[in-house]
Amino acid sequence: MLQNNQFSVFHSTVYPWQYVDSDQVLHLMICVKGAGPISIKCLACDPCDTDKGVFGEDRPRLFTYEMRCEMEGPGIQYFTLHIPMNTHKLRYHFSISVLGHTYLYDESGLSEDKEELYIRPFFVAYTYSDRCGGVPKWCNGMVWYQIFPDRFAKEDSDQTRGWQSGKITDKDLVCGGTLKGITSKIPYLKQLGTKGIYLNPIFQAGSIHRYDIIDYLKIDPILGTEEDFVELCEKCHSNGIRIMMDGVFNHCSYLSPQFQDVINKGEHSRYYDWFIVYDTDRLKKMDVKTGADAQFRVSPVYETFAFVPSMPKFNTCNPQVMDYLIGAAEYWTKKCGIDAWRLDVPDEVNIEFLRAFRRRIKTRNPDIYIVGEFWGNAVKWLDGETFDGAMNYPLYFIVRDFLAKEKISAFPCAKLLTQCLMANPPVRRCGMFTFCSTHDTPRILWHCGEDRKKRDLCYILTAALGGQLSVYYGDEIGMTGGYDPDNRRCYPWNSGTAPKEMKEAIRDAVSLASDDGKGRICRICALDEEVLGVIYERRRLYINRSKEEKELPDGTKICPQSYCYL
Structure with missing residues (x-):
């Protein structure tokens, strides 16, 4: 961040500040803090597009582009520009007018105007179209419905037999949900406005959560057959519903035939280099299922996921491992017309694996959506070489802390949300996967202390901020539940307790997420400690978290713990 006495400016030549998309359009973003009325121009051209000056020097044939104020937050403004790349490289700098003065901003910082000889421009390196990934156009306004297969629906007519009601404390409890059960609920999902189903793992595995996969080419028999899955995909597609699969490529089950071979044969196993083993003698002696070796955490026998001995980590640098896992994903993508893959803990997977996965899967289906599970800032993964988007945990935490937990007021919330949104340029924001609950977090109603009005506001605000709502x-x-496994309770189909008002709130959220008529988000603001505003080009959304009625600037009254969309 570079500054003078009045304001500060920031731009960089990396994503999201500089990004070239698959249509060879350059997207630039610059941030200004503390300035009053301001305008910014970008002066750019191919670095080799020059004329000769009076002394024989090369002088660039610069074109001037007016930048647009994309988003405003408390004390901060983001300006953007979209330039077609008529050649494969570019040079540029900025002219900033504020408070009657004009400044030049280049790689050397903010300064008064200076001659071309002394300008140090920013550069766009030579671009290659195969490295400029774009988000599939169908992702805009997408609404997903996440299903934990064992707990959603059974295939038989009696949905209560063997179906656990209420709190779940046994993480290994098998409740009997099936793929046919999911298929039977497609009319219900359509009624909610669902456009896609995100399935937690469905392959044969060593546990009910199935993140410890035994066979990547076999549907878990407890859930059904391959034919059942094909039928589910076909019926979803015929009803306009897309399918997202969960790709667990960082680790597998200790029961997988490859790891069992390593246990039995040690260094002589053909799969030895598929894993990262430190001590084959201890491996043969230890109880892998329970991890009885007390020294495993401080002195691991082999690499695992989260220190769990029953989940050995793949060596994803190994070409054979890459081919096996990506080949399995290709098989299902081709056979079932899979529309999307969500990759589990990809920040632990070799980057070359992720690049190869994208290349090969996009070859099978150029329009497929690939999203990564990242709990922090995922900027480094979203430059188009690996992922189309990320699970937006930073956004989730802000919404949770403002509405569910009430740990921050509307003022810091507005600032944090502005920064969070602008961490991704608008052209790629539709690739972000947004949510209020997942299989890895307590349900949002639980975080809200069972307050249904708070829970409704969490969904409305999440839907209002763009991305793909899940x-x-x-x-x-109104299902609730605390930490895993309680957040994976059985859907109470026959309980008769489904509250109508929550379905209406979800429909409002789905409608808001899909409403193109509101235009882009221009500003996020706080009216006071309790009221947050999201200002679009053509609409306005206000959320009042307090238990008192509030009055908006135009005189509109907003009820306690409510929202209005004007």
């Missing part, structure tokens, strides 16, 4: 199964009828 509804975790049962949230729409």
Whole structure:
């Protein structure tokens, strides 16, 4: 961040400040803090597009582009520009007018105007179209419904037999949900406005959560057959519903035939280099299932996910491992017309694996959506070489802390949300996967202390901020639950307790997420400690978290713990 006495400016030549998309359009973003009325121009051209000056020097044939104020937050403004790349490289700098003065901003910082000889421009390196990934156009306004297969629906008519009601404390409890059960609920999902189903893992595995996969080419028999899955995909597609699969490529089950071979043969196993083993003698002696070796955490026998011995980590640098896992994903993508893949803990997977996964899967389906599970800032993964988007945990935490927990007021919330949104340029924001609950977090109603009005506001605000909204199964009828495994309760189909008002709130959220008529988000603001505003080009959304009625600037009254969309 470079500054003078009045304001500060920031730009960089990396994503999201500089980005070239698959249509060879350059997207630039610059941030200004503390300035009053301001205008910014970008002066750019191919670095080799020059004329000769009076002394024989090369002088660039610069074109001037007016930048647009994309978003305003408390004390901060973001300006953007979109330039077609008529050649494969570019040079540029900025002219900033504020408070009657004009400044030049280049790689050397903010300064008074200076001659071309002394300008140090920013550069766009030579661009290659195959490295400039774009988000599939169908992702705009997408609404997903996340399903934990064992707990959503059974295939038989009696949905109560063997179906656990209420709190779940046994993480290994098998409740009997199936793929046919999901298929039977397609009319219900359409009624909610669902456009896609995100399935937690469905392959044969060693546990009910199935993040410890045994066979990547076999549907878990407890859920059904391959034919059942094909039928589910076909019926979803015929009803306009897309399918997202969960790709667990960082680790597998200790019961996988490859790891069992390593246990039995040690260094002589053909799969030895598929894993990262430190001590084959201890491996043969230890109880892998329970991890009885007390020294495992401080002195691991082999690499695992989260120190769990039953989940050995793949060596994803190994070409054979890459081919096996990506080949399995290709098989399902081709056979079932899979529309999207969500990759589990990709920040632990070799980057070359992720690049190869994108290249090969996009070859099978150029329009497929690839999203990564990242709990922090995912900027480094969103430059178009690996992922189309990320699970937007930073956004989730802000919404949770403002509305569910009430740990921050509307003022810091507005600032944090502005920064969070602008961490991704608008052209790629539709690739972000937004949510209020997942299989890895307590349900949002639980975080809200069972306050349904708070929970409704969380969904409305999340939907208002762009990206692809995901509804975790049962949230729409008021399901609750704390930390894993309690957040994976059974859907109470026959309980008769589904509250109508929550379905209406979810429908409002779905409608808001899909409403193109509101235009882009221009500003996020706080009216006071309790009221947050999201200002679009053509609409306005206000959220009042307090238990008192509030009055908006135009005189409109907003009820306690409510929202209005004007």
